[in-house]
Amino acid sequence: MPIGHYRTTFWRILPDPILVASLFVALLGPFLLNAGWANTVSDQELTRFRQYFAIVQSGGSIDAVLDRSTWPHDDGLASYLELELLLHPSYDATLPRLMNFLQRWPNHAQRGRIERMVEVRIAHAAGENEVLAWYDRHPPVTKAGRVYYLQQLLANNRMAEAEPLWRNLYLEGVSFPQDLIEKTAIFERKLNPTDREERARNLIGQGHSEPLKNFLKTFPIHRSDYFFALDAATRGDKKLFAKYHARLNQQDANSPELWNARFEWLRKTKSWSSLSKMLMGREAQYLSTDDRCLLRYRLARVLYDDNRFKDVMNLLYQNVQEKGAQLEDSAWMAAWSAYRLKNNGRALELFELLGREAKSDHRRSQGAWWAAELSKSRETKQMWINQAAQSPDSFYGLIALETRDGQLPTLREPDILCHSITDPRMQQDLHRMLQLRAVERTHYNGPEIDDLGQRYHLSPEERLCLATHTGAYDYALKLSQIMKGDGRPHYWSGLYPTPHWQPDPGWSLDPALVWGIARQESTFLPHAESNAHAVGLLQLMPATAAEVARREKLPPSNPNRLRNPTYNLALGQSYMKRMLNIFDGDLVLALASYNAGPGRGKDWRQRRSIEPTLAFIENIPFTETRNYVKRVITGVVYYQLRLYGKGSILSLIDPGEPGPGKLAM
Numbered sequence: 219m220p221i222g223h224y225r226t227t228f229w230r231i232l233p234d235p236i237l238v239a240s241l242f243v244a245l246l247g248p249f250l251l252n253a254g255w256a257n258t259v260s261d262q263e264l265t266r267f268r269q270y271f272a273i274v275q276s277g278g279s280i281d282a283v284l285d286r287s288t289w290p291h292d293d294g295l296a297s298y299l300e301l302e303l304l305l306h307p308s309y310d311a312t313l314p315r316l317m318n319f320l321q322r323w324p325n326h327a328q329r330g331r332i333e334r335m336v337e338v339r340i341a342h343a344a345g346e347n348e349v350l351a352w353y354d355r356h357p358p359v360t361k362a363g364r365v366y367y368l369q370q371l372l373a374n375n376r377m378a379e380a381e382p383l384w385r386n387l388y389l390e391g392v393s394f395p396q397d398l399i400e401k402t403a404i405f406e407r408k409l410n411p412t413d414r415e416e417r418a419r420n421l422i423g424q425g426h427s428e429p430l431k432n433f434l435k436t437f438p439i440h441r442s443d444y445f446f447a448l449d450a451a452t453r454g455d456k457k458l459f460a461k462y463h464a465r466l467n468q469q470d471a472n473s474p475e476l477w478n479a480r481f482e483w484l485r486k487t488k489s490w491s492s493l494s495k496m497l498m499g500r501e502a503q504y505l506s507t508d509d510r511c512l513l514r515y516r517l518a519r520v521l522y523d524d525n526r527f528k529d530v531m532n533l534l535y536q537n538v539q540e541k542g543a544q545l546e547d548s549a550w551m552a553a554w555s556a557y558r559l560k561n562n563g564r565a566l567e568l569f570e571l572l573g574r575e576a577k578s579d580h581r582r583s584q585g586a587w588w589a590a591e592l593s594k595s596r597e598t599k600q601m602w603i604n605q606a607a608q609s610p611d612s613f614y615g616l617i618a619l620e621t622r623d624g625q626l627p628t629l630r631e632p633d634i635l636c637h638s639i640t641d642p643r644m645q646q647d648l649h650r651m652l653q654l655r656a657v658e659r660t661h662y663n664g665p666e667i668d669d670l671g672q673r674y675h676l677s678p679e680e681r682l683c684l685a686t687h688t689g690a691y692d693y694a695l696k697l698s699q700i701m702k703g704d705g706r707p708h709y710w711s712g713l714y715p716t717p718h719w720q721p722d723p724g725w726s727l728d729p730a731l732v733w734g735i736a737r738q739e740s741t742f743l744p745h746a747e748s749n750a751h752a753v754g755l756l757q758l759m760p761a762t763a764a765e766v767a768r769r770e771k772l773p774p775s776n777p778n779r780l781r782n783p784t785y786n787l788a789l790g791q792s793y794m795k796r797m798l799n800i801f802d803g804d805l806v807l808a809l810a811s812y813n814a815g816p817g818r819g820k821d822w823r824q825r826r827s828i829e830p831t832l833a834f835i836e837n838i839p840f841t842e843t844r845n846y847v848k849r850v851i852t853g854v855v856y857y858q859l860r861l862y863g864k865g866s867i868l869s870l871i872d873p874g875e876p877g878p879g880k881l882a883m
Contacts, residue, residue, distance in 0.1 A: 258649075259290060259292045259295070259653055259656075260290075263290035263291075263292065264290075264653070264656050264657060266288075266289075266290050267289075267290060267292070267295050267299065267657050268657050268658070270282075270283045270289070270299055271298075271299060271302065271657055271658075271659065272778060274299070274302045274303060274306055275302070275778050275781065276776075276778045277777070277778070279308075280303065280306055280308055280309060283299070283303065284303075292653060294646075294649065294650030294653055294654075295650070295653050295654070295657065297319075297322075297323045297326055298328075298654065298659060298662060300319055301319070301326075301328050301331075301332070304316065304319060304332065304335070305331070311335060312339075312343075313336065313339045313340060313343040313344065316332050316335050316336050316339065317336065319332050320332055320333070320336070325669070327662070327665040327666045327668070327669040328662070328665060333356050334359065334360075336352065336356070337352075337356065337358050337359070337360060337363045338360065338362075338363070340352055341362070341363065341366045346370060346373075349366070349370060350367075350370045350371075350374065353366075353367040353370070361387070361392060364383060364386075364387055365387065365392065365394070365398075367383065368380055368383050368384055368387065368398070369398065371383065372398075372401050372402070380402075380405075381405050384402050384405050385405065385409075385413075388402075388405075388406070388409075388417060389413060389416045389417050389420065390417075390420050391417055391420035391421040391423070391424050391426060391429075393426070393429050411441075414436075414437070415441070415445075417433065418430065418433060418434065418437075418445045419445075419448075421433065422445065422448055422449045422452050423452075425453075427449060427453070430445070430449060434446065440465075440466070440467065440470070443462050443465045443466060443470075444462075444466060444470050444473070444476070446458070446462040447459055447462035447463045447466060447476060448475065448476055448479055450462060451476055451477075451479035451480040451483065452479045452482075452483060453483070454483040454484075454487060459480070463476075472504045473504070474504060474505050474506040474509060476504075477501055477504040477505050478505055478506070478509045478513075480496075480501075481493060481496060481497070481501075481505065481509070481513050482513075484496065485513065485516055485517070488520075490517065490520055490521075493513070493517055494517060494521075494529075497510075497513060497514060497517060497533070507540055507541070510540075511537045511540060511541055511545055511548065514533050514534060514536060514537055514548070515534065515537065515545070515547065515548050515551075517533065518530045518533050518534050518548070518551055519551070521533070522551060522555065523839070527555040527556075527558050527559050528555070528559060530551060530552065530555040531552050531555040531556050531559065531561070531564065534548045534549070534551055534552035534555070535552050535564070537549070537552070538552060538568065538571070542571065542575065543571050543572055543574070543575035543576050543577075544577075546572060546576040546577065546578060546581040547581075549568055549571060549572050549576070549581075549585075550568075550572060550581060550584065550585070552564075552568055553565050553568030553569050553572065553585070553588070554836060556568065557588070557592075558837075562592055565588075565592060566589060566592040566593070568585075569585045569586075569588040569589040569592065570585070570589045570602075571585065572584065572585025572586070572589075573585035573586030573587075573589045573602055573605050573606070574605075579609035579611055579612045579615065580609070580612040580613065580614070580615075582605075582606075582608075582609055583605075583606040583607075583608070583609035583612045583613075583614040583615040583618065584606075584612070584613075584614045586602045586603070586605040586606035586614070586618070587602070587603070587606045587614040587617065587618055587832075589602040589605075590602035590603045590606065590618075600622075603618045603621060603622050604618075604622065605618075606618035607619040607622050607623075610626075611702075611708075611852075612852065613848040613849070613851065613852045613867075616852060616855055616867045617832075617867055617868065617871075620866060620867055620868050621868070625864070625866070626855070626859065626864070626865055626866065626867070628859065628863055628864070629710050629856075629859045629860060631709065631710055631711060632707035632708070632709060634679055634682065634683055634709065634711075635677065635679045635680060635683070636679075636680070636683035637680065638670075638674075638676060638680045638681075638683055638684050639683065639684070639687055641674070643674060644670060644674070647666065647670055648684070648687075648688070650666070651663045651666050651667075651684070651688040651690075652688060654666075654688070655688055655689035655718075658744060658782065658783065660688070660689040660690055660691065660692075660744070661690075661692065661743055661744065661745055663684075663685070663688045663689065663690035663693065664685070664690045664692060664693030664696075666688075666690075667681050667684045667685055667688075667690060667693060668681075670684065678697060678700075678701050678706065679709075681693075681697055682694055682697055682698060682701070682709055682711075682712050685697060685712065686711055686712065686715065689717070689718060691715040691717050691741075691742035692740075692741045692742045692743045694711070694712040694715050695712060695713065695715060695737065695741055695742060696741070697712060698712030698713045699713065710856070710859075710860055711860075713856070714733070714737065714853065714856045714857055714860050715733075715737075715742060716729070716733060716857075716860065716861065717733070717736075717742060717783070719755075719783035719784060719787060720784060720787065721784060721787035721788040721790075721791055722784040722785065722787075722788050723788070724883075725791070725883045726791055726792070726795060726882060726883055727791045727794060727795055727798075727881055727882060727883060728881045728882070728883060729857070729861065730854050730857035730858045730860075730861055730862075730865075731794070731805075731854050731857075731881050732756075732787065732790070732791050732794070733853070733857050734850050734851070734852075734853035734854035734856075734857050735756055735790070735794065735809075735812070735850055735853075736755045736756055736787075736790075737850075737853050738846060738849050738850050738853060739752075739755065739756055739757040740754065740755050740756070740757055742755065743755075744781050744782070744783045744786070745781050747777075753777055753780040753781060753786075754780040754781055754782075754783075754786035754790075755783055755786045755787060755790065756786055756787065756789070756790030756791075756793075756794075758775075758780055758786065758789055758790055758793070760775065760777070760780075762793060763775035763780055763789050766789045766792050766793050766796075767789060769792070770788070770789070770792050772785070772788060772789065773785075775789065793812070794808065794812055795882065797809075797811045797812050797816065797819070798878075798881060799878070800816060800819070800820075801819060801823070802874060802877075802878055803874060803875070803876060803877040803878040803879065803880060803881075804826070804873060804874050804875065805851065805854075805870050805871070805875065805876060805881070806826070806831065806834070806835060806847055806851075806870075806871055806873075807819050807822065807823060807826055809846065809847045809850050809851070810822065810838060810843050810846075810847055813842065813843045813846045813847070814840055814842075814843045818843075822834075822838070825837070826873060827873060831871050831872055831873065832871075835847055835848065835871075851867065851870055851871060852867075854870065855867045855870070
């Protein structure tokens with residue numbers, strides 16, 4: 219990567235920015251040695267570090283790692299190995315050990331995690347003076363830590379510092395011991411009615427009904443009745459709600475806050491029939507417009523899953539009448555429900571509204587495309603296709619662009635300022651990040667870059683350069699998306715990174731497809747784990763991974779191996795290749811099955827042969843799977859453009875496309 223900047227175009231297929239940067243670092247060898255890079259870690263030492271990191275990550279015995287005298291001499295990697303030990307559930311992370319970490323690496327990018335661990339332990343393991351000194355330098359964030367700090371401030375008569383801390387805790391609904399209540403009575407007398415009502419609301423929100431009863435004894439009767447009614451509505455106690463609601467004046471009885479609590483309880487308890495009845499009744503008029511629209515949308519999603527499209531259309535059309543295209547998800551669901559009911563007049567009205575006024579690119583292009591589908595004149599169709607094509611970052615925008623022009627344009631990478639990789643101030647930090655990449659700990663490099671950015675006031679472009687160079691692909695992706703949202707140029711190397719990892723023993727599927735899946739599944743975090751316990755770059759479920767490993771004669775799967783990018787890519791591409799084979803090369807069905815399971819893909823196969831492609835995709839019954847298919851295909855097309863200089867979305871989405879073997883290597 220040149221010192222100043224580089225420009226790439228994909229008429230000419232140039233190396234990935236990471237490779238360019240690496241080559242440039244090699245050419246700058248003498249400079250880097252003078253900058254302090256002479257102590258490069260040997261391959262043997264890197265292997266030892268990899269082994270130690272793997273032991274800690276495995277979740278088993280960590281005894282083999284505890285003798286620090288066997289660690290290779292690299293302070294940067296040692297700091298992260300020490301960090302992972304301190305975070306390990308089997309390791310006794312005592313206060314002295316935590317403090318030793320902070321003393322040895324005071325500017326560590328992960329110091330905040332250790333400081334939070336200190337906060338939990340220090341009150342029980344240090345003297346009051348030490349605790350107070352620590353909290354002065356590191357204001358506590360936990361409730362227990364803040365209360366203890368408050369006690370110490372009061373004990374040392376530091377009233378001016380204690381008061382704002384007490385006030386925040388009090389308003390949050392924290393209950394104090396009696397001695398603390400007595401010491402802070404002077405603070406409480408300064409509160410106004412609005413402050414006291416904020417505390418009451420927080421007590422209700424936390425479900426602290428008993429403390430609330432005592433607290434409300436100090437309220438005027440008409441306000442205590444109101445908050446008792448609010449508490450009853452929040453807890454779904456109909457009898458108490460009716461009792462206190464009957465005592466309220468008309469203004470309080472019709473309070474949007476009160477009725478929203480009642481509606482929310484019905485929603486949380488899935489009392490859909492009662493919720494629907496109330497939303498259609500006079501009670502709905504007591505809600506604020508925003509609350510009413512949100513509840514309608516939440517109810518409509520449930521009704522949509524039950525195929526009650528007429529109810530959905532009627533319910534959400536009220537949202538459109540009140541808020542127009544501001545609530546674009548409501549407008550889309552109303553429009554698509556009308557389309558499924560063959561109410562093309564209402565559907566076209568709503569598609570056109572979205573195509574004109576939706577704020578997001580994907581909803582605006584989606585509405586415009588379907589407005590084109592339902593328009594009768596050629597001129598009107600073309601107008602809406604042109605409108606959809608104005609959002610080429612979206613699924614429908616790509617379809618419109620290729621439909622209109624017959625092909626997709628090549629990508630042009632903007633100039634990227636990249637002074638940071640040769641900045642003498644950052645060479646030690648850059649060395650550490652490259653070593654983290656070498657031991658597959660790239661997920662630490664994003665916080666490292668943030669730390670450098672704050673220290674040296676780096677521009678977003680400089681941070682992006684560091685991210686692509688050090689393998690922080692997740693950070694590069696998120697940063698590029700923020701930059702795009704801020705109106706900066708589209709940095710394709712960040713938006714669609716091409717990582718240095720490869721499956722072992724090699725690619726059997728087009729990398730454009732695999733990276734498109736990884737981008738959506740994990741945003742390139744090798745250690746990612748979902749709530750459903752899917753693991754790694756391609757988010758493989760343990761049972762699926764074990765089956766694929768047996769079939770491919772690879773080492774048995776376990777959570778530690780699944781966090782290894784080369785292993786995860788090997789299993790994931792094999793599984794995706796199997797999905798393509800099952801569905802005769804139909805990428806839409808294969809992706810839907812990768813996300814929702816092959817059984818569901820087989821259930822949808824017949825409908826796929828009957829419905830038009832885009833209608834089939836929009837009718838996938840699971841929102842997650844529906845969005846997944848569109849986002850991954852969009853990613854695949856952009857990876858084709860990045861890797862090969864050309865791509866096509868239309869050749870990927872039609873039934874049976876792209877066909878058997880066409881995505882194989």
